[in-house]
Amino acid sequence: MNRTDYIQAAEAHCERRGCKLTALRRQVLELVLRHQGVVKAYQVLADLQKERGIAAPPTVYRALDFLVEQGLLHRVDALNGFVVCDHFECQHESMILVCETCGKVQEVDVMAALAGLHDVADAADFTLSRQNLTLTGLCKACRI
Amino acid sequence: MNRTDYIQAAEAHCERRGCKLTALRRQVLELVLRHQGVVKAYQVLADLQKERGIAAPPTVYRALDFLVEQGLLHRVDALNGFVVCDHFECQHESMILVCETCGKVQEVDVMAALAGLHDVADAADFTLSRQNLTLTGLCKACRI
DNA sequence: GTCGTGATGTTATACAGTAACATTCGCCAT
DNA sequence: ATGGCGAATGTTACTGTATAACATCACGAC
Structure with a gap:
């Protein structure tokens, strides 16, 4: 787009x-x-x-x-x-990956993985808000 | 303790x-x-x-x-x-739940759920750092 | 018109974090 | 002991992040 x-x-x-x-x-x-x-x-x-x-x-x-x-x-x-956010139309929760080295950002869809987090939160009697996770790490280029 | x-x-x-x-x-x-x-x-x-x-x-x-x-x-x-962090001894990654209403914080262990996130990150050619997630939502008391 | 509501402008300030350099403290090699 | 080194702390000043509070403007409903 x-x-x-x-x-x-x-x-x-x-x-x-x-x-x-x-x-x-x-x-x-x-x-x-x-x-x-x-x-x-x-x-x-x-x-x-x-x-x-x-x-x-x-x-x-x-x-x-x-x-x-x-x-x-x-x-x-x-x-x-x-x-x-390039997919504001769909209601997916997503995960934002920020590279610690180059600062590049990518957003990925993670319904499945988030389900696991929701389970854990439920077990702790906690209701998660809809949210987008931001995680840091190393992107492909910087990992080498 | x-x-x-x-x-x-x-x-x-x-x-x-x-x-x-x-x-x-x-x-x-x-x-x-x-x-x-x-x-x-x-x-x-x-x-x-x-x-x-x-x-x-x-x-x-x-x-x-x-x-x-x-x-x-x-x-x-x-x-x-x-x-x-009340379990600095063990190396677990954990998830921090912050209640949007009362501000109370709880930390839970989530090795299993995080494995899912790691899988998604891997699929995106991204290596996650060890990290503690912070998620917001509603705690038991405030949900009522 | 004018009134209410939501958007924007304006001023000032609160809150968050760090750079750069000075000083002090503890240790240990002589 | 002492002088020298590195880590920790003190000090000053600043940059960056965010919001409160109030003024003004635009515009549709009545």
């Missing part, structure tokens, strides 16, 4: 969920798309400032929070960053 | 690993133990200042980093916090 298609799909996705991908939110989403991998909020802020003059932290944080809420982005806690 | 026993075991644990649980590090560990659940670095800093007058952020961060390295604490990325 190219960038334009993605944005269009994202817009429809928001519409279906009863909210709007406004101009600002779209602009922030585009800025995140332009990077590959994890982006930091203040990087987005800097980019945004280049494009539209002044902008303050709350502006980008509000947009990023919205995009995460809609499932268009995932927050990567371990890195204080954000990464695009 | 009570607090005193824990500290003693922790001290021995460090000794075995060829490093020292110094007075400062022990004091920080005690401060973390005093809370239940997740503690923030600046909370520890404030506590430390109450006990010994001035203290600066690097002082507690260095101690916390050391304790995490020794396996005595886990970092909880999602909360920018730290939590005591």
